[in-house]
Amino acid sequence: ADITFADGQVERTSFLVGADGLHSVLRPVLNMPAKPFFTGQVAWRAILPAFGQAAPEARVFMGPGRHLVVYPLRGGELLNIVAVEERDAWAEEGWFHADDPENLRRSFKAFCPEVQAILERVTDVYLWGLHRHPVAMEWHRGRAALLGDAAHPTLPFMAQGAVMALEDAWILAASLAALGLDDGPALYQARRRHRAERVIEAANKNARNYHHANPLVRAAGFGAMRLINSLAPTRLFQRFDWIYGFDVTREG
Incomplete structure (x- = not known):
């Protein structure tokens, strides 16, 4: 495949991987445009010094x-904060839209003193x-394939975006090694699509579970979580063993 860059430079490659994220350049080449909602x-999002x-x-x-x-970053040197709020007002997609910290504090003013x-x-x-x-309908065409968010963007509520890209990379490499550059991409999509869709749906459900507005539903749901956690501390985590216990190296 010949790749033409923005500066006009042309490179030839035997196989092209579009691991270029949510706004992938390769995805619309392989698929019809799909409008997000x-x-x-x-x-x-904010990052602070942790001060130990x-x-x-x-x-x-x-x-x-x-x-x-x-959660901590860099071995505990930094503290990463992600705060999510439901609202009707639209906000632009993207990571780098600066906001006033007072808006964040105002939205979480009813939370505990630690927050x-x-x-x-x-x-x-x-x-x-x-x-x-x-999720993209087509992850590959010829000797080109999509990987990670370029193929299957997910909401952040299972913390699996980067992990899914790493899993994709392993299975893509194994599929190409098994069937070659022409037939390997179809095997890659067949082996990865179901898991990607399942993880995305789990993230969607987690978003709803976090934000119960009805006080009765919230009390029942969170009360059940506390009870289960006190009686069987590992039970709540075991329901996600299919995510966090998955070893992609045994799949390839």
């Missing part, structure tokens, strides 16, 4: 119509709208 959710205070695990704080996730202390330290924050994109 706004989910009614926006997300803020970052807990070693991810923590989720949930409330009516919103939730906040905090308030974290958000009080935020000086720079970015806001973006969460959009649903359909």
Whole structure:
């Protein structure tokens, strides 16, 4: 395949992989354009110095119509914050739309003191709208294939976007090694599509589970989670063993 870059440079390759993300250049070449839709959710993202205070695990704080996730980066040097809110107002897609930290603090002012202390330290924050994109119908054509978000964008509520791309890469390589550059891509799509769609649906459901607005539903749901966690601490996590326990190297 010949690839022409924006500067006019042309490169020839024996196989082309479009691992170029949500706004892939290759995807519309292989598929009809597909318009995303706004989910009614926006997300803020901020990164803070941890000052040695970052807990070693991810923590989720949930409330009516919103939730906040905090987890360490760089071995605990930094603290990553992702805060999601449901709203009717549309927000532009993309990661780098600066917002006023006061808007973030105002949206989570009813949360616990621990959240308030974290958000009080935020000086720079970015806001973006969460959009649903359909899974591509065609992941390959000839000696070209899509990989990761270029093929199957997902909402962030299972934290699997980058992981799915790594799994894709392993299976694509194994499929090409097994059947060659011409027939391998079809095997790759056949082996990956069902899992990708299942993970995406799990992420969609998690978004709904986090944001129960009805106080009775919220009390029942979160109460059941606390009860199960106290009686069988590993039970809640076992329902996602098919995601987090999956070893792609045994599939290839």
